[in-house]
Amino acid sequence: MSTVSRADLRRRRDLRFGVGLSLPAVAVVVLLLGYPMGYALYMSGFSWNDKLGSYHPFVGLGNYRDLLVDPAVHRAMGRTLYFSVFTVLGGVALAVLIAVLLNVEFRGRTLVRVLLLVPWAVPPVVNGIMWKLIFDGSSGIMNTILLGTGLVDERVQWLADPGLTMNVLVFAELWKLLPFLCLLMLAGLQGIPTNIYKAARIDGANGWQRFRRITLPNLRGPIMFALIVQSMWSLKVFDTIYVLTGGSGGPAEGTTTINFLAYLTTFSNLDRGYGASLAVAAMVLIVLVTLMWVLLLGRRREDREEAR
């Protein structure tokens, strides 16, 4: 039986090597994120508004119960949903179309793909500033262009109306996130063997049918992945809102998403307990949405492993 133990020994050496490699990173993440996460969960169990003095009773799930019926939370959820639907579904859909556009061979294609990286590399804060320069109601270039082309005859106050501002926000975020999604889709497209397009042509499928019946189904993996990461990013968008609305989530709380509400509650209202519960709720929401996608993606994973 000495062979078995020797093989075991080797396996143990393998294991030790593997653990040794991964431990530092895992430890750093767990230690650095574990404590704050625990703290936040803990806080969310207290009724802890600093402006109410020094009595902070433990209320268990009380905060969560409150937020379920808090109209401000409902409004924020509605806005979060609006924002996410447009940036996630709209973003992914647009990304697919643009990727298809860029997957055709043409001169300068590489250059265009490189330029795709520009929005991706622009920091969110700069993104906010940039769109503010463009959509400013009095001095923004957007109004200048629209007036110049006669599309409107009066300056549009983009950032004065809650609805419009939300749309500007969606627009600004789309600009920034599209490139990454496009690159995802492009990579996905490149993974589709060109021959099956030929096969489809031979089979009598026209351009639209090829897109609908070949391209889309074969992009399922990248699309799912894009949906997941973009959901995560959309549901916790912060920087752009902050810069675009001067830190207010306005006008008239028009851009106060659930995540921003958590911020306002914690930092403006000094309601740390409720703020923590909102943030945790936002996180739970993100995880749930992610999980929803993962369940769909998971099926694909299984398939893939089966194939191996």
Added chain:
Amino acid sequence: MAEIELVNVQKTYPGRKEGPPAVDDLSYTIGDGQFVSLLGPSGCGKSTTLNMIAGLEDVTSGEILIDGQRVDDLDADKRDLAFVFQDYALYPHMNVYENIAFGLRMRKVPKPEIDQRVHDAARRLDIEHVLRDKPRRLSGGQRQRVALARAIARRPAVFLFDEPLSNLDALLRDQTRSELKLLHAELGATSVYVTHDQEEAMTLSDRIVVMSRGKLEQYGTPYEIYHRPATDFVASFVGKPRMNLLPARRGGAGRYDVAGSGLGVELPLSQPEVRVGLRPEECALRDAAPGEAHGTVKVIEPLGNASDVIVDLGQALFTVRVPGFSSVRVGDTVQVDTSSARLHAFDVATGRRLVD
């Protein structure tokens, strides 16, 4: 039915303007119901030709006619043909049934007929039990069959094959080859078959188109290709083991000697130098004393039913195929007997066939 005619067809890929065309001035006719192979080494333009027939590539100049009608401005999805790809090109996201049915759906064949045709094709190729599986779960041979079934179910006027067997292992390849042959016999549709495997081309085809560097080398029956190769390229490309092609100088009236060895052949030619061709399986070996020997045995490769013996003639190697497990040994000195071999001779400069 379908007769395919190529008239001065030429193809230059955009962005490849400098080099020679990928396909250069091809003209031949593939008769209705025939099985024709396009044979040639990698990069000689076989796939390009096939793709032009299919409408997957534009023709740069010249015409392609199917049944006398020009088709070169017809999109692929409008031509009535089926294509079997080297990598099968199965739709990975559809199950086998859907893969086979897709082309029928696209052409608006009624549902019940689709179902009937799919099952018919699947039965024919023995893949009925995997109709619900996705392609990635199939073995290579099964995928191959699905690709065939997809083509058959379409019932097209023309079948196009682009090296459909090259991804299969040896055993499966032989098996499928026979099936293909039977299938063609049954369906009788015009078939164009691309391969770089001369054995495949020989066994399957009614006619073979041998190509090299975009140009037509020879168009003929397997018999013609094998026994009367039009160029030294065809001669060396077709036949296994390869034909021995040796430079020979004129030694006297009608006599040519292979440089560096005592080997000589009789040829009714006048050129001072020619390339002489001798098929290994038509030659034989005789033990010889060192003095009178043509060469020494260098390698022996037993194949079971025969052995290839490679003889070092001094300045060239000469292969002889002898039956069974050979009795000669490495290092033996031998004489090559070419008396029963058919003689081939080619022009040194142009490579054109010289004898009869």
Added chain:
Amino acid sequence: MAEIELVNVQKTYPGRKEGPPAVDDLSYTIGDGQFVSLLGPSGCGKSTTLNMIAGLEDVTSGEILIDGQRVDDLDADKRDLAFVFQDYALYPHMNVYENIAFGLRMRKVPKPEIDQRVHDAARRLDIEHVLRDKPRRLSGGQRQRVALARAIARRPAVFLFDEPLSNLDALLRDQTRSELKLLHAELGATSVYVTHDQEEAMTLSDRIVVMSRGKLEQYGTPYEIYHRPATDFVASFVGKPRMNLLPARRGGAGRYDVAGSGLGVELPLSQPEVRVGLRPEECALRDAAPGEAHGTVKVIEPLGNASDVIVDLGQALFTVRVPGFSSVRVGDTVQVDTSSARLHAFDVATGRRLVD
């Protein structure tokens, strides 16, 4: 010098506990300096065996000895052997020189010697002019040679090859096969060669190990494997075209009849039923009147120097290889002449060889 001994070697992959072992109870000895092929269909455990010899996989039970010493607890990097992989496994980030030198550096061979050995190996395989190139710039054949050079430069006691030729095209494959044979003749190191191509195994090997489903079917010289296959599996796997294996019933003393046809053979056996094996190239065809015919010709596959004729015997197909372009035609009724064929017979249940 290296003799490799396998004693009751068994391998079960972790996580695959239910099924049969990947390799089951193998015992044989590979003599020093021999060239031994592991032959068998896909998934039969060839690579697994090779990996165990190399130390890339653990042995589940049993022992592997090299020169009488147990090695199964030695890591791969401690064993003195070289491995040529099917996909070559060249390091893409190193140039050819570095690829060849890497193994020597790792084993702390002094610089000047490395240089000398690399150039020596490169010269031998004619890749000196690409020493500075990265692998991706090389053609398939060149990559193959680099992989070989890497192994040779190591000068190991044992060479292991895992289907090193299967990614090459037919022409290159034949060529490299000859080179391998010459190389082994020169170096004389013990070599274990995995392939599923029986022709490769036949031409290259001193001895062949035929495996099926993890089990040893036969271990012998190519001659033995071809002429005295130990099981019907070996008989059908080795030889091209495949041996005809037909069920036959005892018709009288020493006489067995193939079901559904007039074909019969004489065998000194007593079983009521056996499987009779006849090699296509040892049989012949004779025209026959419909009444006395054994079957009708179904397909003819011309190969140039010979043609395979497939005859429909009624309940089975029978292949005969005839020389040249056959004169028979599809649909002809023929008699199969087995008089000069060596007879093989196998037990219906166990598949074991029955005659001599």
Added chain:
Amino acid sequence: MSATTAPRVDTSAGSPRPPGPRPRRLGTVGHRVLVALLLVYLLAPFVWMLVYSLYPSSALQQARPDLDPSLLTGASYARLLSDTSFLVPMANSAVVGISTTIICMVLGSACAYAFARYRFRGRSTLLLGMLTVQAIPVIVLAVPLFILLRAFGLYDRLPGLIVTYTAFILPLVVWMLVGFFDEIPPSLERAARIDGCNRLQIMVKIAFPLAAPGLAATAILAFITSWSDFFLAKVLTSTSASTLPVKTAAFQGLFAMDYTSAATAGVITAVPVLVLALVAQKWIIRGLVEGAVKG
């Protein structure tokens, strides 16, 4: 053979068509237009910010912006780039970005390699967990992180930011790199073992060089993420460790909104990242995204 769908070339059947490829221009032109529109969409906003930083705001804030080249001025750049209250955050951002990237890459590549190489139970769960760190809104962690850093004396100090970013970025780095390491053909590792490499040598001499494009792409992503962060930097620093995005955002204050400076700061903040992204675009496009898809 069914002849029902035989090719048909309606009226023009007999008449010879002039040689040459079929006209497909219409599609091509439409495609070009779309691509051009896309380019404008991608670049115009940034270009406009650039314009803003280079012209006096009075020239731009009119009904018809005055883009006379003679008005071009680098004054705003000169001012910011000579202002220590701007240069210090810039240097801070650089230090934080580079340090975070290095630490993440060192820890992350080792960890990812182990994940890719040793398939243990719970591996995919752990990997998914790594991705889930992306789901944590930083708001949750701001206060506790502040308390944590202050307890270790790291508040408003660069190491504090570096440690924090490392914690956030590391999981992403690992997640991406596992994808890249998974791509390496196992036979290469086997070849290396046969060639006499031990575990560590395989990792350093084979796996890392092979995953180089992926490593580069990941490193750039790590850098961009830490360089661009706003909220954590805002909360975890006050002055001495303040970073560029915080400074940039601060150009719109209650009494200090200064569009030109904001645009200039915006350009300055974006440019290093842009340059990096463009220089490494080959790796990013190939590596970053493919790794992500396949992971």
Added chain:
Amino acid sequence: NDPASSGASGGTSEAPLKPGSAPSGEITIVDDNTNKLFQSSTIAAFEAATGIKVKSYSQGNFNDLHDRYATLFAAQDSSVDVVMTWAGWSAEFGQAGWLQELDTSAVPTDLIKPALDAVSWQGKVYGLPKFSSVQTMFWSKPLFEQAGVDPSAAPATWDEFVSTAKSLTSGDRYGYACDIGNAAGAYQNFLRVLLLNGGDMYDADYKPIFNSEQGVQALSNFVDLLQVHKVMDPSSLQITNASDLGDLFAKGGTGMVFNWPFQYAVATGSGSKLDASTVGNGLIPGMSVRSASIDGSEGFAINKFSKNKEAALAWLQFVATEGVQKQIVSQEGWFPVSEPVLTDPASVKALPVLTTYQESTQYATKRWGTPWSSELDQLMSVQIINAMNKKTTPKEALDTLATQTQALVDKYLKR
């Protein structure tokens, strides 16, 4: 350890801070970026005068400071000694127990009332003011002339104001602009019109009364500027800060604004189309009263968790001294916090708008900084913007707000 037991507990138990005999040590100051003076000269003077070292003086964006304080205080951080404050924060952080209450002996006696209010909450003083600030009206004399309005005097009544604004409105330019783009702006603008119409936010018990008739009328009048008279620049709704408004005015984008004193400096500074002779300044025209205004004074407070409170107090007091205050008036354009400086003729000479300020002291000037200011601002911005956009009527808006505000008051005043 129960976090509930720590936190702000110290706030109530400790005695108010008295000035030390000879404070020493080092202090750290966090200020907003309103003043440049401290950095350039005051700190040096303070160190010379007291021997206390200012270890660090940092300026942050006003918008960012609140978040920073929130984290600092929540973590009971002692690394900052002095923080900038104003009415809202004094109430908010004071009530949270995070600011050090000052003993009356530490508070100078000559402080003017609104300035002191800015650092107090419910009778407790949490700091000392650094400058006073009240909104007044600014107008552009050249634009008045163009529109044929007498440039020398401000409209005295709301009706006059409206008609002036109408004459000033032409093409792209509007007669009036304000900043209601963010939450605080919405609150300030409403509070101002409320006061101008003689209304008020709360009664003595902090019961919201702003939805009175005066309140509703005031808001309607304000909405009418935008929707009926169309004299308010629509971009007012997206201007999030006073400096944008100041810029707009200085560049001739609008004829009239109600703004903080710094507007004068901006309007007469470089890059402006106006100068000292063309900027008009006067009282804000009232609706039912002659005038009223809102207060925006700022001050310094001491971190409850500071370890150098006496030294910190010394800084607070130093800033309130006459010498520093005079510099603030002359160099920064803010109003002084003490009576003597306000009435000093030299001050008026340096800052002409001071006269308007002196005048305005006769009228209501309030801010109503409360612990619930930030919540109220947010709620108010929703309702005011909706009313401005005519998505709701002023009455509905204010009634809703009153209910919401009552809830906040009840919550924070524990009733």
